[in-house]
Amino acid sequence: MKQAQQVSGSLIRSFEEVSKAHCRVVKLGMILETYTANTVVGGYAKCKELGAARDLFEEMPERDVASWNTMIGGYVNDGDTRTAWEALKEMKKCGFLFDEYTFGSVLKGIAKGFGLRCGQQVHTEVVKSGYQENVYAGSALLDMYAKCKRVDEAYAVFECMPDRNSVSWNGLIAGYAELGDYEMAIGLFGDMEREGFRIDDGTLAPLLALLNDPSFRVLTMLLHGKVTKLGLAFNTIVCNAMISSYSECGSLKDAKQVFDSMVGFQDLVTWNSLLAAYSVHQQGGLAMKAFMDMQVNGFEPDVYTFTSVISSTLADDCQLLGKSFHGMIFKKGLDRSVPISNALMALYLKSDNKSVEDALSIYKSMDMRDQVSWNSILTGFSQNGLSENALECFKQMLSELVEIDQYAFSAVFRACSDLATLQLGQQVHSLAMKMRNDLFDYVTSSLIFMYCKCGCIEDARKAFDETPQDTAIIWNSIIFGYAQHGQGYTSLDLFYSMRDRLVKPDHITFVAVLTACSHIGLLDEGCSFLSSMEADYGIPPRMEHYACAVDLCGRAGRLDRAEALIKRMPFEPDAMVWKTLLGACRMCGDIELASQAANRLLEMEPQEQCTYVLLSSIYSHLGRWNENADLKRLMKHRGVRKVPGWSWIELKNEVHSFNAADRMHRSSDEIYQVIDHLTADMSDKDKIDEEIQILDNEYH
Secondary structure: OHHHHHHHHOOOOOHHHHHHHHHHHHHOOOOOOHHHHHHHHHHHHHOOOHHHHHHHHHHOOOOOHHHHHHHHHHHHHOOOHHHHHHHHHHHHHOOOOOOHHHHHHHHHHHHHHHOHHHHHHHHHHHHHOOOOOOHHHHHHHHHHHHHOOOHHHHHHHHHHOOOOOHHHHHHHHHHHHHOOOHHHHHHHHHHHHHOOOOOOHHHHHHHHHHOOOHHHHHHHHHHHHHHHHOOOOOOHHHHHHHHHHHHHOOOHHHHHHHHHOOOOOOOHHHHHHHHHHHHHOOOHHHHHHHHHHHHHOOOOOOHHHHHHHHHOOOOHHHHHHHHHHHHHHHHOOOOOOHHHHHHHHHHHHHHOHHHHHHHHHHHHHOOOOOHHHHHHHHHHHHHOOOHHHHHHHHHHHHHOOOOOOHHHHHHHHHHHHHHOOHHHHHHHHHHHHHHOOOOOHHHHHHHHHHHHHOOOHHHHHHHHHOOOOOOHHHHHHHHHHHHHOOOHHHHHHHHHHHHHOOOOOOHHHHHHHHHHHHHHOOHHHHHHHHHHHHHHHOOOOOHHHHHHHHHHHHHOOOHHHHHHHHHOOOOOOOHHHHHHHHHHHHHHOOHHHHHHHHHHHHHHOOOOHHHHHHHHHHHHHOOOHHHHHHHHHHHHHHOOOOOOOEEEEEEOOEEEEEEOOOOOOOOHHHHHHHHHHHHHOOOOHHHHHHHHHHHHHHHO
16 A cells, blocks of 8 residues: 555656556556556546546456546546546446545536536436535535526525535536626625635636626725735736726726736736737737737737737727738638637728728638627628628528527618618518517617618617617617607607616717707707716717717708817817718808818818718809819829719519619619609699509509
């Protein structure tokens, strides 16, 4: 026995040392001893040499429960849960009784994803074997249920345990944290602390991961104090979780302070956590510096590193920097990584329409695609105005049996909105209801928007009424819908109803409200909303709010108030604000102010055709033909071309497209005939309806 203990003490450093120890015990004639053989099998298992472990296990003349537990634990730790399960069944067939270590190992494997049904079978064996009150088996059983997202069963096991340890508490807290049940997780943490159990990284890391909203910042700070008090301020796992928590709570400064306090204790996860924080806050420059610093400090970037640093460069001023990483990824041989390819696609799709081809090239080159890959290209098509491509991509997803989630449905509804394809949108709506019992807020929001864009405000209102109205996302869509349909008073009534129901508005809500005021000419009310945003709702006005207010003043013919508003903005107006002012000048015929706005726009966006078109329209309206000719020469010199506007209409499940003065449509003669009749006699409505009906019957 003494010799066996000496042998076991020399093991488990490397496969080579285990092999040498194996040879030594064979020479000493000790390999036939069960204890010694178990030790060598355990050494091979810890080195993940399961083939060698299995060979020796098969050669053992006598095995005990520890022999089987060693093999089962080795398979589980190697991620081979299926073989571990088969070994468990073989162990039972050979007549061995399971003990707490058997249950602990196999339940650990099931918790890694083998399946709830197997876990329930093991639970039965735990009860039959009389181990239901054993703290080790009970903790493993609880952890299995929690990781299978069955926290009610986990809690039931926890309640039946006469003795509990920190592992039991941590497993239950982690289970509730994983489900996002903030109240239960924090409540259990308080109970655990009051009962005197040791708080460790397994307790705090899941709780910190749960705190991912600005409203939790104070609680994160309190936990930070607890971490320091417990002497865990240099625990890498806890500090990494704290960096992520502070970042998600909106405090990049606190996240960086935690990172800086870990000098000497940082690992690759620490650096990746900081990079992820920079990504969340779109700090591409800081992310690039951290990326360089981590390599100087000897940390080799991995997939998570590149994913974070690429994502952090999605901001407009950092996109060129993000693209430079593409070449580096090729050099490191990571171009086949699915997460990295997804991040690169997001980067190219965010850039501009010209980069869609680059994103599509990455997408086509991927050997494997996950749901994020499909959703990325689908959403990219939708957001870049390539709605037909988005619908084709959606059809391909259906044909290849890719799971259609809320992001996919949201993107498809947006594509249907842009094309005004009502019938297709209705079909997708039916599919969404068939595939999912409930729709997420932003899916319903996209659905309402689609019905509004297709002119079906009643269907939009029906979708709104059938949805739980507890978030601003849903209210924003219907308020926008009524505003765009000229029913601004209904929009404002909805806003007041939203406020009465204590649904907290966001910045988009006020864009919708200001749009409603603009469309019905409520100048004073709109300006009052703008001034009360920060004081009454804690929402500082953004650029888009000022643009809406400028549009409101312009529609009311008060260019003086629009100009004064721009001058007192707390930040420099962007192109959107100047375009809005230019459009207002066009309606009011103010050539002097229009020229000022146009000059600012031509400096900011010299290739934007919209500015030239608006200014040309003003010159033409006022008979300023010389200035108009000069403007067109400038367009020609700069290579700017007017992009024709297109309109779509869906008829009998077929989409018809038109642009200005279009005569390419097969029914253009009949269409212009109807237009001529409408123009000639707009007052004789009955006659026009009769002629339209006749033409419609002939067309079909």
